[in-house]
Amino acid sequence: xxxxxxxxLLAVLVLATAxxxxxxxxxxxxxxxEEEEERQPEFLLPKAKVVVRTDAGVMKVVKGVxxxxxxxxxxxxxxxxxxxxxxxxxxxDSSLILFIRRGEARxxxxxxxxxxxxxxxxxxxxxxEAGSTFYLINTAEGQRLHxxxxxxxxxxxxxxxxxxxxxAGGRDPVSVLSGFDPMTLSTAFNVSEAELMGxxxxxxxxxxxxxxxSHPSNIWSKFLKxxxxxxxxxxxxxxxxxxxxxxxxxxxxxxxSISKLLLSFLxxxxxxxxxxxKGDAYNLYDRTPSFRNNYGWSIAVYDSDYKTLxxxxxxxxxxxxxxxxxxxxxxxxxxxxxxxxxGGSGRVQIVYPNGTLAMDEEVAEGDVFWIPRFFPFxxxxxxxxxxxxxxxxxxxxNNRPQFLAGSxxxxxxxxxxELAAAFGVSEERLNEIxxxxxxxxxxxxxxxxxxxxxx
Numbered sequence: 001x002x003x004x005x006x007x008x009l010l011a012v013l014v015l016a017t018a019x020x021x022x023x024x025x026x027x028x029x030x031x032x033x034e035e036e037e038e039r040q041p042e043f044l045l046p047k048a049k050v051v052v053r054t055d056a057g058v059m060k061v062v063k064g065v066x067x068x069x070x071x072x073x074x075x076x077x078x079x080x081x082x083x084x085x086x087x088x089x090x091x092x093d094s095s096l097i098l099f100i101r102r103g104e105a106r107x108x109x110x111x112x113x114x115x116x117x118x119x120x121x122x123x124x125x126x127x128x129e130a131g132s133t134f135y136l137i138n139t140a141e142g143q144r145l146h147x148x149x150x151x152x153x154x155x156x157x158x159x160x161x162x163x164x165x166x167x168a169g170g171r172d173p174v175s176v177l178s179g180f181d182p183m184t185l186s187t188a189f190n191v192s193e194a195e196l197m198g199x200x201x202x203x204x205x206x207x208x209x210x211x212x213x214s215h216p217s218n219i220w221s222k223f224l225k226x227x228x229x230x231x232x233x234x235x236x237x238x239x240x241x242x243x244x245x246x247x248x249x250x251x252x253x254x255x256x257s258i259s260k261l262l263l264s265f266l267x268x269x270x271x272x273x274x275x276x277x278k279g280d281a282y283n284l285y286d287r288t289p290s291f292r293n294n295y296g297w298s299i300a301v302y303d304s305d306y307k308t309l310x311x312x313x314x315x316x317x318x319x320x321x322x323x324x325x326x327x328x329x330x331x332x333x334x335x336x337x338x339x340x341x342x343g344g345s346g347r348v349q350i351v352y353p354n355g356t357l358a359m360d361e362e363v364a365e366g367d368v369f370w371i372p373r374f375f376p377f378x379x380x381x382x383x384x385x386x387x388x389x390x391x392x393x394x395x396x397x398n399n400r401p402q403f404l405a406g407s408x409x410x411x412x413x414x415x416x417x418e419l420a421a422a423f424g425v426s427e428e429r430l431n432e433i434x435x436x437x438x439x440x441x442x443x444x445x446x447x448x449x450x451x452x453x454x455x
Contacts, residue, residue, distance in 0.1 A: 043350050043359045045368040048078055054206030057081035057138075061151070062368045063161050064338065074314070074338050074392055075161035076368050077149030079136070081105075084211045085145075087136040088169065088203075094153045094162040095312045096128040099284075099390060101342060103145035109134035123285035125301065125316055127308045130154055133167055137211070148340060150392045152312040170203030282306040284318050295325035296381075296442040303396035310396045320388045321346065321381035324445035329378040329404040332393065337371045339391030346387035351376040376404060383445070408440035 040046060048060035058080045064073035077096070081087065081103075098107070100120045107126060108117040110133045119139070120126055128134050130153075138145040151162050169175035177185060178200050182193045189196065203209075282301060289297040298319045303310035315335070320343075321327060329349075345364040350371055352358045363369060371377045373394075381387030393399055403409045411419070411434045420427040437443065 041359050041361050043348070043369055043371060044361050044363070045076075045370060048076070048366070048368075052207050054208045055082075056085035056206070056210045057087070057208035059208075061161050062340075065370060072153055073161075074336075074394060075151040075153075076338065076340055077147075077151050077161075079145070079147040079149065081136070081138040081145040081147075081208060082210070083138060083140065083142050083144065085138045085208055086211050087208050088173075089133055089135045089167045090164050090207070091131050091133045091167065092128075092151075092162050092164055093130060094151045095130045096134075097150035097152070097309075097312070097314065097316065097392070098124075098126045098128070099148045099150075099316070100124045100126075101146040101148050101390075103138060103143050104140040105145055105147070106137045106139050107134060108137075118281055120281055121283070123283045124281040125284065125306065126281040127311070129311065148342070148390060150314060150316075150338075152314055154312075164207070166207065168203065169207075170200055172204045173207050175200050175203075284316070291441050293439060293442055294322075295439065295444055296321040296327075296386075298327075298442070300399070302398050304398070313394065313396045315393045315396050315399065316391075317393065318388075318390045319379070320386055321379065321442060323381055323385050323387075324383045325381050325387075326443045327379040328406040328409070328441055328443050329376055330401045331376050331404070332371065332373055332399050332401050334373070334397065334399050335393040335395035336373050337391060337393050338368070339370070339389045340368045341365050341387070341389050343388035344385045345382045347380040347382075349378050349380070403441065406437050406440040406443060409434070 045062050045064065048062045050058060051061050052059040060078045062076040062078075064075045066073040075094075079087070098120070100122050102122060104122075105120045106117060107120060107128070108115055109128050110116075111129075118126065136147075153162065164173075165176050166173040167175060167177070169178075177196075180188075182197060185196050186193045282305065284299055284301065287299065287301075287305075290300045291298045296319070299317060301309070301316040303315070306316075309315060317337075317339075319327060329351075341363050343365060345362065347360060347362050348369050348371075349360045350358040352375070358375065361369075379387065379389070404411070415431065415434060417427050420430040423430060425433075
């Protein structure tokens with residue numbers, strides 16, 4: 001009898017576990033009212049965390065979501081660099097898509113054994129491939145550089161959004177060269193151990209350093225200011241440690257050694273190509289908006305516009321809504337969407353598949369949000385000013401969003417007795433409702449628009 005009771009209890013437990021698992025999976029994207037007030041909104045990403053901080057600049061990162069519905073999450077990076085500063089050479093395990101928000105920059109990176117240098121201005125987007133060594137320089141005189149980065153890992157490895165591998169460095173940051181046995185490096189580069197150790201243990205100012213001669217890290221300034229003959233000879237590896245070359249001081253000798261070591265390590269020829277095809281940027285503000293009316297505009301850049309985006313299967317967008325206007329409710333059929341507010345404030349509303357409200361949050365400059373593929377959503381600008389946001393979609397092809405309201409909505413394509421019956425209204429009433437809004441995509445001032453959060 002006891003045995004039968006035990007078996008009965010075991011069966012009940014198994015059934016309860018199965019049912020719980022089913023409903024747990026079913027409710028994965030549904031709200032949990034009892035926890036709603038205590039937790040971070042599901043589709044509003046946490047505040048940025050500092051990953052690099054020096055006197056010359058800061059880099060912060062917002063980690064994207066991962067899990068069953070997102071295999072390879074997309075992360076956001078925010079780089080701020082002081083005037084005349086330099087992000088030293090490194091490579092990442094992730095691709096970077098740079099967007100110059102404010103300032104001017106020069107980026108150099110290795111592409112097919114060549115050093116490609118490109119000047120960047122406000123509105124430029126530029127891709128750096130995972131594993132490609134690069135550096136970044138703030139070239140605007142007296143102005144801080146602000147860069148927003150999309151960080152895309154080709155494979156979801158590890159818990160960190162990305163991993164830096166510093167080619168140059170010393171004690172801070174530590175160069176990857178420092179991990180090798182001194183004799184191994186000495187043999188590999190055919191120089192003495194003393195020369196190598198004197199170089200890889202010297203830098204201690206962090207990954208972002210000043211270039212001006214008034215700062216201790218002016219070794220990089222000297223490298224960038226070398227005349228073309230010395231710079232090109234150095235980058236091409238034409239000089240050898242045994243050549244008889246006169247240097248003005250020990251620091252110029254160190255600069256020469258650093259550039260030789262980098263190019264030897266990278267195995268590159270070091271040809272400098274400014275404005276080369278592979279170094280072209282794409283400027284968002286130089287192109288005609290994809291959509292524009294009296295209530296705002298939007299720009300979407302796909303791989304058909306900027307071919308390099310296809311390597312990470314990512315597209316870029318920028319939206320500006322006038323005060324109180326609304327990006328009509330719509331769905332993305334092909335991609336998840338990530339966005340960051342770069343100006344003004346507003347609201348983001350997202351709906352669950354079961355027709356309940358998933359999120360209705362006020363957002364302001366610096367807030368990062370994401371919208372899963374297929375989930376209906378809309379953006380609403382504050383009544384006190386424009387609302388601007390920039391972001392990425394996880395498909396390089398035209399996403400062709402489907403709008404649920406407005407003159408271009410899918411309801412217009414579906415109109416007829418069948419749709420009227422589905423809503424339980426007459427066909428005449430249905431037509432009155434869906435024809436009431438004459439604008440499409442970006443709609444006029446809405447009564448649901450939030451006031452400014454400081455009101």
